[in-house]
Amino acid sequence: MPVTMRDVALRAGVSKATVSYVLNGRETSMRITDETRTRILDAVRELGYHPNALARGLTRKEAGAIAIVMQYPSVFSGWSGFINELMHGVTDAAIRLGYDVMLHTRQPTSIEPLLENGDTTTNEVAILTDGRVDGALLLRDTDDPLGQALEAAGFPSILIFSHSNNPNLWYVDCDNRQGGEIATQHLISLGHTKIVHLCGPHVSGPARDRKIGFLCAMDKANLEVPQHYIVEIPSRLSDYTKAVDLFNAPVKDRPTAVFAWSDDVAIMMMSLLKREGLKVPDDVAVIGFDSTALCDHTDPPLTSVRQPIYDMADTAFTLLVSRLTCNTSTPTQLRVSPELNVRDSCGSTNIRKETR
Amino acid sequence: MPVTMRDVALRAGVSKATVSYVLNGRETSMRITDETRTRILDAVRELGYHPNALARGLTRKEAGAIAIVMQYPSVFSGWSGFINELMHGVTDAAIRLGYDVMLHTRQPTSIEPLLENGDTTTNEVAILTDGRVDGALLLRDTDDPLGQALEAAGFPSILIFSHSNNPNLWYVDCDNRQGGEIATQHLISLGHTKIVHLCGPHVSGPARDRKIGFLCAMDKANLEVPQHYIVEIPSRLSDYTKAVDLFNAPVKDRPTAVFAWSDDVAIMMMSLLKREGLKVPDDVAVIGFDSTALCDHTDPPLTSVRQPIYDMADTAFTLLVSRLTCNTSTPTQLRVSPELNVRDSCGSTNIRKETR
């Protein structure tokens, strides 16, 4: 049913090869009469021919697609817009560079079950290197072995929003430790001493680094951090009671500020604090991380440490494509500096616009 | 470099064909000794063989991937979580069913420029039918010709969050007209008569239907809708001054309620109203559409008409896959009923939880 190159060749009265040469325009190695060229292009037009990408990919050994590999699809369950902004950057870059974006969700195919081969990483490498994508952006946990395994298999990949000490791995990350320090220093500079940190899951590199930044800043300021002031919020559906309970203490003992490891968590916490009758920022200052678009529209607008998600995603994609096309071999490791976006949730230097 | 089926065959001392039969387990047509099977599986394991998806796809004529085709990548620029929830549903379904998800962002390839063929739809059909995906979910404008063109080309696709009068097209949509009525009736039932509708871009089918629902409900209640009470918000970066200006009128003439066509717009509007010194819901009631997770965390929590985005996305994906595997030919057209999620932004029947 679908029209192939053979059909075009037949109609134009030439061989498949000639059609291929015309369509790919390798003028250097092949000469073709204008008359023949016209006949072929006419045939292409008349038949509505378009090359089959699988066949083309099979010989050329390139697919024109990049995979995004996530730890879990649950990244899409957040609401703060981190993944939106990431995907926005990725898709814009993909359109600009003429690539497709593949969300890698495929489970091991037919043959793995036969092999009682329980190694997930090996399977994932196998699936990713099966020819459908030319490279991958990895949005994974920090200690995930996939990046290393792909590199070993000679498959180009770049870690995004993560980094590695392995000098062979490419990455585009934010300096999360610095970000943690910036957030904490901001709170300290506003006079806060009893600061709660709502940190992310331990498997998350960014979460760990932000926590280190927090501890570092506290230490530099000679401030104590009671063990229970660090509360882990491992996922979106986590239990926040431990965190909220800290604020049921008598005013004297109560923490006065919260550094949340993500905007999601910050927004959730603000909502819970308000439910407890506490006012942000008057009773409690809250600072988030990412400074996504939503921060302008929370109440109060959320002060947050900005990492340029869109730009980082775009950069990573562009970098990967240039790695593919130029066949560069020396790893690029980018670490972007975050910066503070002051809004109202820390009752800070900004003049409050509302009049109530 | 990469290990092929030929390598496995060589090592196991059999032919390529035998390897293929073993790996695909077509017991019916081929008999293979346990001993041979073991030899082959050992070879597969030892060499770390994994089939090339392009070669396999070329003969089998299936790719194991589904495309998501968006109008513009700008869908990722929203912040309310609509696209998050959609992608969450899609990716969960993809994982469950063993498919990959391809974001269709590829621009016309090499050959189109040769053909001065300006027809975008034709090009998109060509790209989508090039073998890399088995079907597509179309998140497009209502009058977009792509669905029809794909169907004509025999390529399975399903419209999502949109519908068509063409009985040959498959779709999974929400009854947006009913949704518009529900939202409007809710405001009317709370005593509002001067209601502003912030509608979406005219190219958007859902936006149009919600507006019709709004007008319908107003009409049924014998309420007038001044022309300027309908304000189009075509995109995220739109100018809201026209909408805000309506609320600068003397209290008597002022509208008392806003029905925003999306949560994004509702949240933005709440934020602008507050900036003008107006209180939601005391001075102005605001109702949104979608009822995304974020609505629980705005201030006040946003009353919104719920369309079950996750479920609809999951359903559409599942439907498409079953269409592919069962080769069903009679179109399925689903229209889900929306329902009202009452929160606080309309100052409604709900008991306000906050104590201030």
Place this chain on the structure above:
DNA sequence: TAGCGGTGCTTAACCGGTTAAGCTATTAAT
């Protein structure tokens, strides 16, 4: 008028799989 070089196209192998058809050796039937 043989020899040479260039032009314009074709042939055929190949990419890495799938699968119908065929071949051989063994077993069962007569």
Place this chain on the structure above:
DNA sequence: ATTAATAGCTTAACCGGTTAAGCACCGCTA
């Protein structure tokens, strides 16, 4: 003992492209 059937594998064509190598033809030079 001869034939038929069957198990177990191989051969070879094919999917739809790419591309190195080859070939026929022409004009030009010597």
